[in-house]
Amino acid sequence: MSRPTVTFLGGVREIGGNKVLVEDGPDRILFDFGPSFSPRMEQYYVDFLKPRTASPVQDLLEFDLLPRVEGLYSREALTDSDLRYRAPEVHGLFVSHAHADHAGYLKLVDPEIPVHVGEGTRRMLAAIEASSPSMKYGDHDWRVFTDRSPVRVGRLEVVPYPVDHSIPFAYGFLVRTSEGTVVYTGDFRQHGPRAADTHAFLAAAAKEAPAALITEGTRAGPDSRRDLSEEGVRRGVDRILESSGSLALACTYPRDVDRLRTLYDAAQAAEREMVVSARTAHLLAEVAPLFPSGAVPVVGRTPGLSVYARKKRRVASWEGPYLEAALGAETLRTRGERYLLALDFFHFPELIDLRPPRGSPFIHSMSEPFSEDDVDDQVLHNWLDHFGLSFHQMHASGHASGPELLEIVRHMAATRVYPIHTEHPEAFESAGPRVTSPELGRAYPIGGGA
Numbered sequence: 001m002s003r004p005t006v007t008f009l010g011g012v013r014e015i016g017g018n019k020v021l022v023e024d025g026p027d028r029i030l031f032d033f034g035p036s037f038s039p040r041m042e043q044y045y046v047d048f049l050k051p052r053t054a055s056p057v058q059d060l061l062e063f064d065l066l067p068r069v070e071g072l073y074s075r076e077a078l079t080d081s082d083l084r085y086r087a088p089e090v091h092g093l094f095v096s097h098a099h100a101d102h103a104g105y106l107k108l109v110d111p112e113i114p115v116h117v118g119e120g121t122r123r124m125l126a127a128i129e130a131s132s133p134s135m136k137y138g139d140h141d142w143r144v145f146t147d148r149s150p151v152r153v154g155r156l157e158v159v160p161y162p163v164d165h166s167i168p169f170a171y172g173f174l175v176r177t178s179e180g181t182v183v184y185t186g187d188f189r190q191h192g193p194r195a196a197d198t199h200a201f202l203a204a205a206a207k208e209a210p211a212a213l214i215t216e217g218t219r220a221g222p223d224s225r226r227d228l229s230e231e232g233v234r235r236g237v238d239r240i241l242e243s244s245g246s247l248a249l250a251c252t253y254p255r256d257v258d259r260l261r262t263l264y265d266a267a268q269a270a271e272r273e274m275v276v277s278a279r280t281a282h283l284l285a286e287v288a289p290l291f292p293s294g295a296v297p298v299v300g301r302t303p304g305l306s307v308y309a310r311k312k313r314r315v316a317s318w319e320g321p322y323l324e325a326a327l328g329a330e331t332l333r334t335r336g337e338r339y340l341l342a343l344d345f346f347h348f349p350e351l352i353d354l355r356p357p358r359g360s361p362f363i364h365s366m367s368e369p370f371s372e373d374d375v376d377d378q379v380l381h382n383w384l385d386h387f388g389l390s391f392h393q394m395h396a397s398g399h400a401s402g403p404e405l406l407e408i409v410r411h412m413a414a415t416r417v418y419p420i421h422t423e424h425p426e427a428f429e430s431a432g433p434r435v436t437s438p439e440l441g442r443a444y445p446i447g448g449g450a
């Protein structure tokens with residue numbers, strides 16, 4: 001009988017875009033299904049140049065930005081495609097977490113294929129869908145798994161372990177095949193509030209003496225970007241707020257609940273009110289019930305947290321309740337020293353109304369750009385220069401550092417190691433001869449000591 005295999009249909013020499021297919025006899029399961037960030041996607045699609053919604057799969061297949069797999073895509077997604085529709089031949093899709101590069105192509109997947117997620121991921125995806133007209137994940141046969149409880153798909157057994165990442169409810173997986181265990185890390189770090197979860201996952205994984213380790217490698221190789229712990233971010237923000245007597249602005253990822261909590265705590269300590277977008281308020285309200293009581297601030301329930309009323313022509317129905325007691329630009333302009341406003345990059349035109357005094361702090365609580373010619377980064381600095389805001393970089397990465405990754409790989413001693421979600425798989429080679437830089441679309445046998 002043929003041995004089980006693992007095939008990398010995305011995430012090869014790129015950050016994001018993970019699509020890991022594990023096959024054992026007739027049983028086939030997929031881990032994650034999202035677009036890559038850069039650079040492959042941006043060779044063809046950028047800004048408003050996007051795949052056509054009428055033929056999404058075909059427009060991505062053209063440039064090998066999606067795998068040519070039958071029995072995976074929905075009939076609708078295959079409209080006008082030369083890949084024909086077939087009833088599902090993939091028997092389950094496991095989503096490690098709710099970031100776009102892991103879940104963003106769910107809408108293309110056949111609704112008959114069971115999609116396995118954590119409860120938190122399910123809620124986050126629903127909240128994002130409800131509050132962003134452009135984000136759709138599609139209808140699916142959702143199966144919510146329980147932490148550390150095995151899920152059986154044919155002869156395969158998948159055990160989801162929570163890990164620490166820059167979004168809550170992120171998972172790594174142990175995949176038990178007929179020839180040994182495959183470990184898939186998803187995205188992870190061990191310097192955030194849930195570091196203990198990552199340690200427990202890695203310990204459980206090592207115990208299985210895995211046949212294969214599929215590890216993320218975002219920060220492997222050259223990485224000059226500064227990184228702090230979550231506590232380090234808190235100390236930095238405290239210092240900035242202490243020394244400022246005007247409106248403080250911060251920019252972070254709306255799904256980074258830990259960071260929103262850190263900013264909220266720092267605002268509380270500085271006797272400032274934290275002000276967020278209606279969308280962020282909605283996401284926080286949706287996920288809060290899954291945390292211990294009071295751990296996640298919720299507008300209307302937690303003191304010192306308000307919604308910012310952006311200038312808008314139309315208000316969506318979900319937004320209405322959040323905007324009732326929202327604060328407008330006028331309030332923040334005249335009493336700026338009382339507020340910390342978390343603003344999205346896309347909301348920068350609000351600065352035209354807010355007009356913070358020159359020298360007001362702008363806390364960039366996001367990843368530094370990957371490349372020096374990053375367009376968004378240039379635009380961001382143009383805005384800050386125009387308004388004379390002072391820039392502060394304060395971020396804790398969602399990913400383990402290069403040296404940490406090598407240490408984990410050495411310690412795990414898996415028979416084979418496949419680095420994905422990295423532009424520098426070769427950086428893992430010093431971890432030993434067991435490391436293979438995978439090729440896109442090639443099936444690698446599992447087990448047998450090879």
Ligand SMILES: [Zn+2]
Pocket residue numbers: 015016099101102187421
């Ligand atoms: Zn990722």
